[in-house]
Amino acid sequence: MSNAASTLHPAGRRSSPYTRRDWAPAALVLAVLVLDVALRELVWRPVAIAFGCGLALAVLVRRTHPMPAVVFAFGGFAVLEVVAFAVGSEPVNLSGGWAVLLLAYSLLRWGAGRDAVIGVAVLAVALTVIVSVDFPGIAETVAGVAIVLLAAALGASMRYRTIVRAHRTAAREQLIVQAKLQEREQLARELHDTVAHHVSAIAIQAQAGLFLARSSSLSGATEALEVIDREAARTLAEMRTMVTALRDRGREPAVAAQRRIADIVGLAADSTDALRIGVELSGDLANLPPAVEGALYRVTQESITNAQRHARLATRVAVEVIGSATDVRLTVTDDGARVGSAAGRSGFGLVGMTERIGLLGGTLSAGPNPDRGWSVQAILPRTGAAA
Secondary structure, three states: OOOOOHHOOOOOOOOOOOOOOHHHHHHHHHHHHHHHHHHHHOOHHHHHHHHHHHHHHHOOOOOOOOHHHHHHHHHHHHHHHHHHHHHOOOOOOOOHHHHHHHHHHHHHHHHOOOOHHHHHHHHHHHHHHHHHHHHOOOHHHHHHHHHHHHHHHHHHHHHHHHHHHHHHHHHHHHHHHHHHHHHHHHHHHHHHHHHHHHHHHHHHHHOOOOHHHHHHHHHHHHHHHHHHHHHHHHHHHHHHHHHHHHHHHOOOOOOOOOOHHHHHHHHHHHHHOOOEEEEEEEEOOHHHHHHHHHHHHHHHHHHHHHHHHHOOOOOEEEEEEEEEEEEEEEEEEEEEEEOHHHHHOOOOOOHHHHHHHHHHOOOOEEEEEEOOEEEEEEEEEOOOOOO
16 A cells, blocks of 8 residues: 555545644634735735735744744744835735744644744844834834744643653653563473473483383383372463463563572482482571572572483482572482583573572573583572562
8 A cells, every 4th residue: 555545535535644733724714814804904905815814824834844824924924024115115914913923833843843943034134024013112023022932832842741741651661661571581481390391200200201111110011100190280280370470460460489498408308219319408598589599499490300301311410599698509419411512501401590599689500510521500699689
C-alpha cells in the first residue's frame, strides 16, 4: 500500500491533518473579519479583506507550517505599515490582529531548527519596522513587545515540556524492555538450573536402569526406577511452582522458590551406589541474604549435574561451603576422569553460574584438578554486593 493510500479513510476520502483546534480559531478570525467589513470603515477594504483571509489561513496551518504562517502575518503587517506610512494613509487595522500572538506561540511550539530561527528573525524585524514607522509610545511599545515575547516563550516552554516528556517516556520504555530482558535471562537460568538438573538425573538413571535390566539385575533396575520417579516428581513440583509464580499477577514475579543454604544438604539425596555426594557446611552461614543463599544452592546443583553427566568413572562428589566474616566460599569437586579441560562445556551451565555469581559481586572459577577430577569454586561477599 502506498503512503498516499495509507492516509485515506475507509470511505476513500483523504484524511485532513487539521483538527477542530485548527479550524476553530481560523473560523473565529474569519468571523471577526466579517464583523469588521460589516460594521467598520476599513482602510483599503479589498486589501484588508484579502489579508484578513490570509491571516485566517495562517492560523489554520500554524501547527503544520508555523514558519510560513509567522512570515506571512508579521511580514504582512510590517509591509502594510510601511506602505501606509509611505502614502500618508491610515494603517490597515484589523480586529483579528490578535491572531499574531497565537502564531508567535505556534512558531516555537511546533517549529524547530532553521524554521524557528527564520521565524524569530522575521518576527523581530517586523516588530522593529512597525514600531519605527508608527511609534505608539514607550509604555505601549514595551507592553506590546512583551506580550508577543511572552506568547513565544510560552510556546518554547510547552515544546520543551513535550520533549522532556517524550524522553522520559522513551527512557521508561527502555527500562521496561531491559527489565523484560533481565526477567527472560532469569527465567532461562531458573529453567536450566531446576529442570536440567533433574532431567539429567532422570536420563542417567534411565540409562543405568536399562543396563541393569538387560543384565538381569532387577534390584539395581528397581533402584534406578525409584530415583527416576523421585526426580520426575521434583521436576514437576518445581515447574508447577515456577508457572504459578509467573501467572500470579498480584505479586512480585519471583520465577521460582528461593532456595536456602540448608537445601544444599538435601542434594546429597541424589547419591547413588555408583556416585556418592557428600555435603559439608562449616563456619558462619547465618543471616546470609536470600539472593546469596539461592545463588550458592544453584551453583552447587549445577556443579553436581555436570559431574553426573560429564565425570567419567567418578565415584565421589564433595561439596564444601565455608562461611567467614566477609564472604562465603563454595567448592564442588569430583574424582572423575575427563577428556581435555573443556569436556562437556558446550551448554549454558557454566555461563549461568558465572552470571549468577557475578551479579552478586562474587567470582567463579572452574577447571580440572591437578591430579584427577574437576573443581568449581565460587566466592561470594556476605552482603551480596549487587543483590
